Amino acid sequence: MSRDPRVSPLTLDHDGRTLRGWQWEAPEGASADAPRVLLVHGFSTDATGGNQLFVQTARHLAERGAVVRSYSRLGQGLSDGGFDEITIGDEVDQVVRMIRDFTGGEGVHVVAHSLGAVESALAAARVPELVRSLTLWSPAGVVVDDITVHDAIQGQPLAAARAQGWFDFGGMPLGMAFIDEVTAGLDVYGPVSAYTGPADVVHGTADAIVPVAYGARYAELLSGATLTVVDGADHGWSSVPFRRRLLDILDARLGLAG
Known part of the structure; x- marks a missing residue:
């Protein structure tokens, strides 16, 4: 062993x-x-x-x-x-x-x-x-397209998150700062x-x-x-x-x- x-x-x-x-x-x-x-x-x-x-x-x-x-x-x-x-x-x-x-x-x-x-x-x-x-x-x-194009995270719509101020990810509240950063134009490709x-x-x-x-x-x-x-x-x-x-x-x- x-x-x-x-x-x-x-x-x-x-x-x-x-x-x-x-x-x-x-x-x-x-x-x-x-x-x-x-x-x-x-x-x-x-x-x-x-x-x-x-x-x-x-x-x-x-x-x-x-x-x-x-x-x-x-x-x-x-x-x-x-x-x-x-x-x-x-x-x-x-x-x-x-x-x-x-x-x-x-x-x-x-x-x-x-x-x-x-x-x-x-x-x-x-x-x-x-x-x-x-x-x-x-x-x-895909996180960028999910949020900016499909208005979702892993298939879950973001509308409820905007209403309550957080996204329910399997029981963990994800803050709007994460979503707002992406929608503000975060580039996850160019710098790499x-x-x-x-x-x-x-x-x-x-x-x-x-x-x-x-x-x-x-x-x-x-x-x-x-x-x-x-x-x-x-x-x-x-x-x-x-x-x-x-x-x-x-x-x-x-x-x-x-």
Whole structure:
């Protein structure tokens, strides 16, 4: 039986509030030249990822010698703040802070899912010199079209939110600041081309939340990107074979032995 990775709690200050997360590394500790991997979760999830996606990813990478960090952003998981306060712009700032804190002078491999992938692409463009590679799983650029074209979030109309001042996302109240930021003209695409390093965009054909075209757009904008389309994969990568495919691509990018 393989030994479990070493798991340590983390905190990170962001403008006086605390982000909480975890660091995974090999049981005997990481080597000085171990690759540093930052995982960035999607909308409304947390540092563990949906259905333990990030726990599985972190354990896999730690077993191969990487040091892996994952934080819950403010208003999500056990971090400070409320879900009603979040905005994409502030979450990009949080990801930049995570990268800066983790780099150690060697740079960080950023792996992100869904809305976190959108925010991580924007963050990487802000500090490209600190990002060794960028991996985007199902990047949810659709958030802009959902709100500005369809007046909805994941199929739920926004009319009630405007009347009551908040959007009910599965029992979590999302504040109007999130919606107003998007309708004011938030650009989730243009800035990302400032990151020119290695990148992988991976998207499933059965993604009912974010069509493949949105992943393909990020692959076009990122000059160093490779697009992989996985037949039948959904937004949460909710099968063992689909997740193995994600990890195979990630191993190849990081140069980690099986």
